Amino acid sequence: MMSAVMLLRAGFEVDIFEQNSKAGKKILVSGNGHCNITNKNQSPEYYLLDNNQFIQGILSRFDFKKLETYLNSLGLNIFSKSDGKAYPLSYEAKSVVLIFTQTLQKLGGKIFYEHKITDINKHGLFCITCKQGLFDGYDSVIITSGGPAAPRLGGNDSGHTLARSFGHTIVPAYPVLVPLVLDFAHAKELSGVKTYAKTTLFVNNKQEMTIYGDILFTKYGISGLAILDISLYVSLAILNHQRVSLSLNLLPAFDRQTLARQIVKLCKNVPYMSIFTILSGMLSHKLASVILKTLGVDADLTASQINQKQINHISNSITNFKVQVTNTRGFEYAEAAGGGISIDEIDAKTMGSKKCKNLYFAGEVLDVVGKRGGYNFHFAFASGFLAAEGIKTINKK
Numbered sequence: 388m389m390s391a392v393m394l395l396r397a398g399f400e401v402d403i404f405e406q407n408s409k410a411g412k413k414i415l416v417s418g419n420g421h422c423n424i425t426n427k428n429q430s431p432e433y434y435l436l437d438n439n440q441f442i443q444g445i446l447s448r449f450d451f452k453k454l455e456t457y458l459n460s461l462g463l464n465i466f467s468k469s470d471g472k473a474y475p476l477s478y479e480a481k482s483v484v485l486i487f488t489q490t491l492q493k494l495g496g497k498i499f500y501e502h503k504i505t506d507i508n509k510h511g512l513f514c515i516t517c518k519q520g521l522f523d524g525y526d527s528v529i530i531t532s533g534g535p536a537a538p539r540l541g542g543n544d545s546g547h548t549l550a551r552s553f554g555h556t557i558v559p560a561y562p563v564l565v566p567l568v569l570d571f572a573h574a575k576e577l578s579g580v581k582t583y584a585k586t587t588l589f590v591n592n593k594q595e596m597t598i599y600g601d602i603l604f605t606k607y608g609i610s611g612l613a614i615l616d617i618s619l620y621v622s623l624a625i626l627n628h629q630r631v632s633l634s635l636n637l638l639p640a641f642d643r644q645t646l647a648r649q650i651v652k653l654c655k656n657v658p659y660m661s662i663f664t665i666l667s668g669m670l671s672h673k674l675a676s677v678i679l680k681t682l683g684v685d686a687d688l689t690a691s692q693i694n695q696k697q698i699n700h701i702s703n704s705i706t707n708f709k710v711q712v713t714n715t716r717g718f719e720y721a722e723a724a725g726g727g728i729s730i731d732e733i734d735a736k737t738m739g740s741k742k743c744k745n746l747y748f749a750g751e752v753l754d755v756v757g758k759r760g761g762y763n764f765h766f767a768f769a770s771g772f773l774a775a776e777g778i779k780t781i782n783k784k
């Protein structure tokens with residue numbers, strides 16, 4: 388939609404093929420209906436790809452300010468929160484879709500809804516194949532079909548297939564920003580427990596990274612914002628058949644020793660109280676129950692009956708709660724897909740294909756994935772902008 392608006396404004400004729408009956412289905416549900424449209428803090432570290440230069444080049448040509456100015460020119464104001472995340476001023480995702488679709492309509496852009504492209508070929512000009520027939524005579528094509536995440540909203544890998552037919556290499560897709568499945572006997576018991584934790588990721592027993600944030604136990608495993616953030620790395624490790632585990636510090640204000648000292652102190656204060664009740668004052672009672680059960684400590688033991696060794700085990704379990712990750716919840720539950728069309732075959736200035744002249748790509752169909760925080764939309768807008776600029780440059784009107 389970004390590319391189409393730009394090209395229509397520059398006087399080009401544009402047709403959009405959309406398999407769904409509506410445009411922007413992912414936008415509508417994004418950011419819990421608020422649409423985290425971009426982020427004030429932009430740098431390659433927020434994108435997951437080996438080629439920093441590629442993303443740096445794109446961000447230097449289309450940064451936060453440029454997107455904000457562009458959206459303003461369409462009539463959309465945005466605001467940013469203290470963490471940099473930006474949203475439409477209305478705080479409603481719907482306004483983003485409305486503004487783009489109305490602008491397209493006003494500029495005379497034609498949207499062919501419920502037209503799924505099954506093939507594109509080029510004999511001088513491009514020819515598009517849909518179930519409804521052939522659409523011929525296009526000078527340029529931009530493939531912006533997204534990736535396979537969230538198939539209920541239209542996510543699929545048809546763009547990869549189309550790109551492959553032009554000789555492009557596809558980096559295998561993997562789900563990101565996705566909940567994780569655990570091999571964990573107490574998942575059902577803990578389902579619904581949400582807590583702020585320090586989550587450390589281990590891949591093949593090697594410590595990879597630590598994230599602070601909310602985690603949510605679910606009946607299949609674990610979710611929550613910190614888990615979605617860490618899922619980018621988990622998913623890649625799983626794709627590479629590596630062993631993944633998480634260590635959760637469920638009381639991140641404490642390390643093992645300070646927590647043990649704190650529990651000892653509490654036990655001295657209330658020697659008559661059960662250890663379960665004492666722990667339930669520190670963390671969710673469901674977690675307290677599971678921890679005591681796992682350690683084989685009787686929940687009814689009073690503070691005066693508990694010994695130092697048991698306290699050490701309890702504090703170790705709370706600060707180093709280990710879980711094995713067996714999988715992600717897959718594309719069905721993912722917000723985005725990693726992998727896609729290899730960026731080595733894309734001109735970073737124009738998003739043009741290095742394999743086929745006048746063919747362009749933008750958005751999630753490419754092997755670029757952003758972290759949570761508005762980065763995936765920013766990349767989609769930025770690459771959409773550059774693709775339109777690329778077409779404008781070679782077809783000067």
Ligand SMILES: Cc1cc2nc3c(=O)[nH]c(=O)nc-3n(C[C@H](O)[C@H](O)[C@H](O)COP(=O)(O)OP(=O)(O)OC[C@H]3O[C@@H](n4cnc5c(N)ncnc54)[C@H](O)[C@@H]3O)c2cc1C
Nearest residue numbers: 406413417418423503504532533537541750751761763764
């Ligand atoms: C639940 C959820 C929440 C999200 N929240 C955020 C957020 O707050 N911030 C953020 O930055 N990102 C968010 N994302 C990610 C973001 O939505 C995507 O990265 C972004 O939409 C990618 O844009 P795109 O234009 O490349 O692809 P898409 O938005 O997926 O658009 C591709 C379009 O192409 C159509 N299509 C696909 N194949 C064909 C075909 N063969 N023929 C015709 N049409 C086709 C699809 O129907 C779709 O309309 C979220 C995603 C989900 C699922």
